[in-house]
Amino acid sequence: MYRDTIEKLAFNGLNPAKAIEETKASTGKDIVGVFPIRTPEEIVYAAGCVPVGMWGGRTELSLADRYLQSFCCSVMRTNLEYALRGVYNDVKAVIIPSFCDSMKCVIENWKLALPKIPTIALAYPQQRRLQSGLEFTVNEIKRVKHELELALHKIITNQQVEEAFNVYEDYRKTMREFTALAAEHPDIVSAKKRYLIIKAGCYMDKAVYTGMIKEINEGLKAEGPSTFKGIRAIVTGIMAEPTEILDIFDENGIAMVGDDLAVGSRLWRTPARDNVEDVYMKMAYMIYDLEGDTFFYDPDKKKGSMMIAMKEELRADCVIVMMMKFCDPEEYDYPIYKEELENAGVPHLYLEVDQQMAGFEQPRTRIQSFCEMLL
Numbered sequence: 001m002y003r004d005t006i007e008k009l010a011f012n013g014l015n016p017a018k019a020i021e022e023t024k025a026s027t028g029k030d031i032v033g034v035f036p037i038r039t040p041e042e043i044v045y046a047a048g049c050v051p052v053g054m055w056g057g058r059t060e061l062s063l064a065d066r067y068l069q070s071f072c073c074s075v076m077r078t079n080l081e082y083a084l085r086g087v088y089n090d091v092k093a094v095i096i097p098s099f100c101d102s103m104k105c106v107i108e109n110w111k112l113a114l115p116k117i118p119t120i121a122l123a124y125p126q127q128r129r130l131q132s133g134l135e136f137t138v139n140e141i142k143r144v145k146h147e148l149e150l151a152l153h154k155i156i157t158n159q160q161v162e163e164a165f166n167v168y169e170d171y172r173k174t175m176r177e178f179t180a181l182a183a184e185h186p187d188i189v190s191a192k193k194r195y196l197i198i199k200a201g202c203y204m205d206k207a208v209y210t211g212m213i214k215e216i217n218e219g220l221k222a223e224g225p226s227t228f229k230g231i232r233a234i235v236t237g238i239m240a241e242p243t244e245i246l247d248i249f250d251e252n253g254i255a256m257v258g259d260d261l262a263v264g265s266r267l268w269r270t271p272a273r274d275n276v277e278d279v280y281m282k283m284a285y286m287i288y289d290l291e292g293d294t295f296f297y298d299p300d301k302k303k304g305s306m307m308i309a310m311k312e313e314l315r316a317d318c319v320i321v322m323m324m325k326f327c328d329p330e331e332y333d334y335p336i337y338k339e340e341l342e343n344a345g346v347p348h349l350y351l352e353v354d355q356q357m358a359g360f361e362q363p364r365t366r367i368q369s370f371c372e373m374l375l
């Protein structure tokens with residue numbers, strides 16, 4: 001039975017439009033678009049809406065070229081393309097953080113190109129661990145709440161935010177358990193299924209989705225020891241797409257036993273503080289406590305050492321970098337952790353990916369060669 005749930009969520013992860021339609025029909029809730037990364041979804045959920053992750057997709061790009069250069073990442077270009085084609089016409093608002101130059105441009109372009117969709121910009125402080133940075137984060141979350149109230153013509157109470165935060169805490173805890181169990185059962189949760197199951201959560205009501213993941217977790221717990229004999233990989237990057245690359249992983253017996261993906265463990269690996277009462281402060285501390293996240297100032301550059309530790313903990317054989325083309329924040333990190341992985345003797349494969357890429361023979365050859373090198 002739980003294997004049907006795996007298939008259902010993998011389907012939803014692969015078919016966002018259908019998943020969103022189903023979510024709207026089954027919950028009766030409105031949709032608010034949340035751009036990557038770290039948008040405070042709890043505020044949207046507290047407003048009685050479903051936050052839907054805007055992670056681009058695969059399509060031909062033409063209209064977006066009026067606003068964005070061809071060297072912007074495919075996620076931002078695709079989001080704008082879909083919006084200009086009217087795909088997001090019934091979205092009640094969008095929230096866009098400003099982590100990179102592309103996002104900063106998109107915030108203004110979106111306002112100009114799509115004036116009917118309220119656009120809420122969000123900025124996190126560079127110095128998130130100063131008292132002033134912490135207060136700034138709290139104020140930003142509250143400002144987003146206020147702007148969403150104006151966009152939706154409703155008041156969001158503190159109690160609703162607390163309830164939503166609890167739903168998300170349950171989700172984050174459940175996902176930590178899911179990834180740990182999936183790492184022990186790569187024969188059941190292949191690299192592609194693992195990724196698509198996780199991605200499905202971007203398009204569903206989190207309470208419903210969490211219930212389904214709990215069912216999968218119980219099913220995995222009841223399984224005997226895994227028979228998997230292939231390669232155990234840690235995957236890092238923004239997203240593990242296009243999914244054809246994951247088909248190649250599966251063909252070559254590569255399991256994703258751990259990840260450092262923006263559509264993945266970065267969403268839930270930082271637990272909330274138990275000793276903080278105020279819900280907005282709890283949310284701000286989750287930003288404060290983030291470690292090794294590309295998008296938050298990290299003078300110690302912990303990403304490499306965290307991946308090396310993850311490799312040991314999960315008995316992984318290698319790290320696979322899925323570098324989103326033209327994503328400068330991710331690219332800046334690479335030379336630093338590449339050297340650390342090499343010094344630690346961790347084999348790694350660098351794949352440059354783009355949501356619109358069409359030919360897969362070159363990555364197929366590189367993945368096959370990498371596997372031969374490891375075996």
Ligand code: SF4
Nearest residue numbers: 073100102326327328
């Ligand atoms: S450049 Fe990177 S961080 Fe910026 S929007 Fe694209 S994928 Fe996200």
